[in-house]
Amino acid sequence: MAKTNPGQFVRQVRQEVAKVTWPTRKEATISTIMVFVMVVVAALFFLLVDQILASGVKLVFGLGS
Template structure:
């Protein structure tokens, strides 16, 4: 494995970082909104599944009405 000095390492890091394509502010905003929407939908889904399963367990055990 080749040894590189600290200065060479940071030059290479800077060179690689310049190749990164950063998202625009709009892309970041849209992605963030979509994450919140999906989290909300997942929360609703799991809440409903939990309610159905709780109802089924109560029926099976005879403790529900």
């Protein structure tokens, strides 16, 4: 692999960055909101599963209060 000098490297990086399709503000906002919604859904799911498993352990072993 041939080594490139720093100037050529910067030019290549700028060319590649120019090819990127950046999201619009609306797309970024919607994506961010969807991430927060999915985090809340996942947290509630794991809370429910944890409570069910904890109840099962208490029932089987008689542990906890």
